[in-house]
Amino acid sequence: MKLLVSWLRDFVDLRQPVAEVASTLSMCGFEVAGIEADEVIDFEITANRPDCLSVAGLAREAATAFDVPLRLPWADPAGHSVTSGARAVPTPSRIDGERISVSIEAPDLCPRYAAALAEVTIGPSPDWLAARLTAAGVRPINNVVDVTNYVLLEIGHPLHAFDLERLDGRRLCARRARPGERIRTLDGEARALDPEMLVIADGSSAQAVAGVMGGAASEVWSGTRVIALESAYFKPASVRRTSKRLGLKSEASTRFERGTDINVPVVALERACSLLERIGAGRPVGAPIDVYPAPRGPVDLTLRRERIDWLLGVGVDDGEVARILTGLGFAVTGVPGGWRVSVPTRRVDVLREADLIEEVARHFGYDKVPSHFPPLRAVAPRPDPRMARKALVRHVLAAAGFSEAVSWTFIDAADAAPFAGPGEAPVPLAYPLSEKFAVLRPSLLPGLVDGVAHNRRHQIRDVRLFEVGASFSAAEGERHRVAFALTGAGVMEHWGGGMRPADFFDAVGVVERLGEALALPLRFADSTASCLVPGRAAAVSVGETTVGAVGLLVPAESERRGLPGGDEIFVAELDLDAIDRLAPIADTEVRALPRFPSIVRDISVVIDERLRSQQVRETIQRVAPATLVGMREFDRYKGQGIPEGRYSLSLRLTFRASDRTLTDADVQEAMERIMAALATEHGAIQR
Amino acid sequence: MPEAADIDRLRAEFEAALAGAATEPTLREVRDRYLARKGGVIAALMKAVSGAAPADRPVLGKLANQFKHDVEEAIEARRASLESGRPAADSVDVTLPGRQAPLGHLHPLTLVRQQIESIFSRMGYEILEGPEVEDDYHNFEALNMPPEHPARDMQDTFFLANPVPQTGLGTPGTRTSTRPAPPDRPATLLRTHTSAMQIRYMEAHEPPVRIVAIGKVFRRDNPDLTHTPMFHQFEGLLVDDGVTFADLKGTLTAFVREIFAPDTKVMFRPSFFPYTEPSAEMFIGCVFCAGAGCPVCKRTGWLEILGSGMVHPSVLEAVGYDAERYSGFAFGTGIERVAMLKYGVDDIRLFYENDLRFLEQFSF
Numbered sequence A: 001m002k003l004l005v006s007w008l009r010d011f012v013d014l015r016q017p018v019a020e021v022a023s024t025l026s027m028c029g030f031e032v033a034g035i036e037a038d039e040v041i042d043f044e045i046t047a048n049r050p051d052c053l054s055v056a057g058l059a060r061e062a063a064t065a066f067d068v069p070l071r072l073p074w075a076d077p078a079g080h081s082v083t084s085g086a087r088a089v090p091t092p093s094r095i096d097g098e099r100i101s102v103s104i105e106a107p108d109l110c111p112r113y114a115a116a117l118a119e120v121t122i123g124p125s126p127d128w129l130a131a132r133l134t135a136a137g138v139r140p141i142n143n144v145v146d147v148t149n150y151v152l153l154e155i156g157h158p159l160h161a162f163d164l165e166r167l168d169g170r171r172l173c174a175r176r177a178r179p180g181e182r183i184r185t186l187d188g189e190a191r192a193l194d195p196e197m198l199v200i201a202d203g204s205s206a207q208a209v210a211g212v213m214g215g216a217a218s219e220v221w222s223g224t225r226v227i228a229l230e231s232a233y234f235k236p237a238s239v240r241r242t243s244k245r246l247g248l249k250s251e252a253s254t255r256f257e258r259g260t261d262i263n264v265p266v267v268a269l270e271r272a273c274s275l276l277e278r279i280g281a282g283r284p285v286g287a288p289i290d291v292y293p294a295p296r297g298p299v300d301l302t303l304r305r306e307r308i309d310w311l312l313g314v315g316v317d318d319g320e321v322a323r324i325l326t327g328l329g330f331a332v333t334g335v336p337g338g339w340r341v342s343v344p345t346r347r348v349d350v351l352r353e354a355d356l357i358e359e360v361a362r363h364f365g366y367d368k369v370p371s372h373f374p375p376l377r378a379v380a381p382r383p384d385p386r387m388a389r390k391a392l393v394r395h396v397l398a399a400a401g402f403s404e405a406v407s408w409t410f411i412d413a414a415d416a417a418p419f420a421g422p423g424e425a426p427v428p429l430a431y432p433l434s435e436k437f438a439v440l441r442p443s444l445l446p447g448l449v450d451g452v453a454h455n456r457r458h459q460i461r462d463v464r465l466f467e468v469g470a471s472f473s474a475a476e477g478e479r480h481r482v483a484f485a486l487t488g489a490g491v492m493e494h495w496g497g498g499m500r501p502a503d504f505f506d507a508v509g510v511v512e513r514l515g516e517a518l519a520l521p522l523r524f525a526d527s528t529a530s531c532l533v534p535g536r537a538a539a540v541s542v543g544e545t546t547v548g549a550v551g552l553l554v555p556a557e558s559e560r561r562g563l564p565g566g567d568e569i570f571v572a573e574l575d576l577d578a579i580d581r582l583a584p585i586a587d588t589e590v591r592a593l594p595r596f597p598s599i600v601r602d603i604s605v606v607i608d609e610r611l612r613s614q615q616v617r618e619t620i621q622r623v624a625p626a627t628l629v630g631m632r633e634f635d636r637y638k639g640q641g642i643p644e645g646r647y648s649l650s651l652r653l654t655f656r657a658s659d660r661t662l663t664d665a666d667v668q669e670a671m672e673r674i675m676a677a678l679a680t681e682h683g684a685i686q687r
Numbered sequence B: 001m002p003e004a005a006d007i008d009r010l011r012a013e014f015e016a017a018l019a020g021a022a023t024e025p026t027l028r029e030v031r032d033r034y035l036a037r038k039g040g041v042i043a044a045l046m047k048a049v050s051g052a053a054p055a056d057r058p059v060l061g062k063l064a065n066q067f068k069h070d071v072e073e074a075i076e077a078r079r080a081s082l083e084s085g086r087p088a089a090d091s092v093d094v095t096l097p098g099r100q101a102p103l104g105h106l107h108p109l110t111l112v113r114q115q116i117e118s119i120f121s122r123m124g125y126e127i128l129e130g131p132e133v134e135d136d137y138h139n140f141e142a143l144n145m146p147p148e149h150p151a152r153d154m155q156d157t158f159f160l161a162n163p164v165p166q167t168g169l170g171t172p173g174t175r176t177s178t179r180p181a182p183p184d185r186p187a188t189l190l191r192t193h194t195s196a197m198q199i200r201y202m203e204a205h206e207p208p209v210r211i212v213a214i215g216k217v218f219r220r221d222n223p224d225l226t227h228t229p230m231f232h233q234f235e236g237l238l239v240d241d242g243v244t245f246a247d248l249k250g251t252l253t254a255f256v257r258e259i260f261a262p263d264t265k266v267m268f269r270p271s272f273f274p275y276t277e278p279s280a281e282m283f284i285g286c287v288f289c290a291g292a293g294c295p296v297c298k299r300t301g302w303l304e305i306l307g308s309g310m311v312h313p314s315v316l317e318a319v320g321y322d323a324e325r326y327s328g329f330a331f332g333t334g335i336e337r338v339a340m341l342k343y344g345v346d347d348i349r350l351f352y353e354n355d356l357r358f359l360e361q362f363s364f
């Protein structure tokens, strides 16, 4: 809202410079976006204050803020129109040979419709009026349209002028649009209407989209002789819906959809007619017609004195409370313990006591409210363990060399598809911002692949990224996950040598490290995940529950996302929600330290190359005595001396008893049992 | 008169002096001290030997000559070594880089988030996340924004094409309320603010309530220098007996002085949010120009930092609280906004590019 300060001074006797007017009003809640030419203040008016989308509304605020009287050249409508507007029946009217009939068919969408007729001579506006409009950011068009815009800016009430002679049957009717009805609006667009939209129609067709924009067919033009001026009240929700559906916004719709003053339409008509006369553009014909079947008066609220202090933490002097509210146009009567406050209908935002306290606080000054630290009466609840787990995961991965990424929650459908669960489609948005942001990510991996590609494009070879966040599926809703991507060096380049590229087991090592940090006994098995290369992909599980996967990203996918063909991208993703359910965080219970020495034995077996070491380990575990306390693969060999289709696997086994020193014989017996089981179950041959 | 033991002592002193002579000038000093013809240690020793008892003279003379020879040789060797710059055979170049296991970096938004969480935890707040997909009731209606409310335009919304089940980290731990649990509603939109979580919490808990909800939110903004369709927010809520606007001012002032600087200037100005009444916008003295006026603060010396206000009684009533008895305040802002001010980031999109050259500037 651009406010010309000299216009404001018509209504309030302010000597303060423009900058001070701006800063004072800004401290009352009217944000200043800018000051132009030291005469126009551009305010950002919040959605709750449509009454201040006008010079009069801001004048009322300024008068209260500077404690000076407000002088409006029209009667305040709050008090009088309840009685004067009570004409319940649609009234066909004939005035000086011109007549118009006005009716409301949809009183739920249009509770009040007033109109006035005026004989006019279309021409340019006088300079002073054109200059005021221009300063306020409105382009002058002709004297009649300019007067409607002038009243819109001054009082905040939208008017619309029809060319009376272009209205079929000289009638105006507020009704719902008919199915299939169309209208060409003033901007030249043909628009399809639907029966939930309110239109202003003449005898045959819609002539305006009510509260949004007039129609081209009855537009005022250079030959217009008589105008019908509309001044109505439309239901905010209806105007908002229509404006959204048509994708059409106007100065009028902005005000109607936030709520105009239902008691101001006749005042606005009278103001417009007097302006037309003053600038020699025309003269009113007869008195306005006003269809207002169910007049509404001001609402009375009670403001309790003690509630001001109760809510603000500071008391406000009684006289100051009354001065502020009266200045803002509320009628205030003292009652025991406080005030009865009558709220004018233009204040659509004031509905209950707290709203009145805000009015008092705004003009009392937020800076005068003291600063106080609220007492803490109880210990804060313990933190959510699931969030603590996420923090731990972040730190483990950062310590493993991974930097934290944050990528988009909505992604391209094509990028998402390979990462959706089997038989699942990603969740689409109804109206995405663009194709790039079309579906909710089914996995964090597409975003990480983008992150890797971005860094590779900037000559960074070694990329380690991770992300913790939510992914989505139609069946399961929101799932929290952690994922990482790794490419480039497995061991970093060093002058002492030892550099090597990352491989599958670097990625597995990171997953194992996470498992250890989260105290999860992870198991790995071959995976058939569609985004991973078979044979270099593992499903990760805890017990019977799959919690994620790790492996080499399929090259087609990395190439499609702009990564160089030769790059190997290793990725992993774990489902934190599944892990939360499997492993509630519990305090550690410490085992006593061993008191007896351990015995270490190595075993090397030649086995079928299709056999997984996991199976070997499980067999050993099953037949070994409880004194087997450790087991680790330390060599895997294939080649000379090993038959085709087989490989040699070496494991180091550690035995220890908690109650005695083991003897060689104890361990020997265990080793024989283990070897026998491996031989019978897996055809293993000791090497 | 000198004895053999005196020569041994001189030898020990010399070795210590030589060990400390790691540069040419200090070596020159050592040489002058020991080998100068006039006043040198060796010259003095020779003179003393010549004055010794004749019987001792041959032995002492031999020892003294040996010592002189050793000193000359040692000084020459050290001189040569210093001149060539060559280190001893088993020494290393200690300035070469060590073997690195790579170290990753936490995202700046995580770092800011950790600080926010720490500050409010110390003030007794429970930190919560909530579901990113929400239903209309929790995101709008319960927050005093019925359908067609104009304030809904302030937060233009992403809707899902089809509802999905509500399974997020939404339901806060233990329900302490005996009021009936609200019905399960499938999620139909991406939350536009973390305020939705406040409703979920109040539905399940009786006052006093002290929570901070933190996480991603979504609004239909095309990406530019200061906007992205996804960003992060934190919102606090305190509901109790006798909570006032003064408490809001005190709490938020303490917060900004923790997260920015202890002498941060603050200002509160009336504003509008549908779920608070009265509403306030909080400003801090510009962190870039210290209030003098610069392009970032549009020459005002102030930066908008938090939206806040006293919880609207309709919101308290929507969750079944007695608005006559309880009052509260709520506040919130974007984590990106705090991070941009703290770290001097001038393009919000940098937070989502995952460029390692950006991420590696932040601490572990």
Ligand SMILES: [Zn+2]
Residues within 6 Å of the ligand: B286, B287, B288, B289, B290, B291, B292, B293, B294, B295, B296, B297, B298, B299, B301, B302
């Ligand atoms: Zn500045």
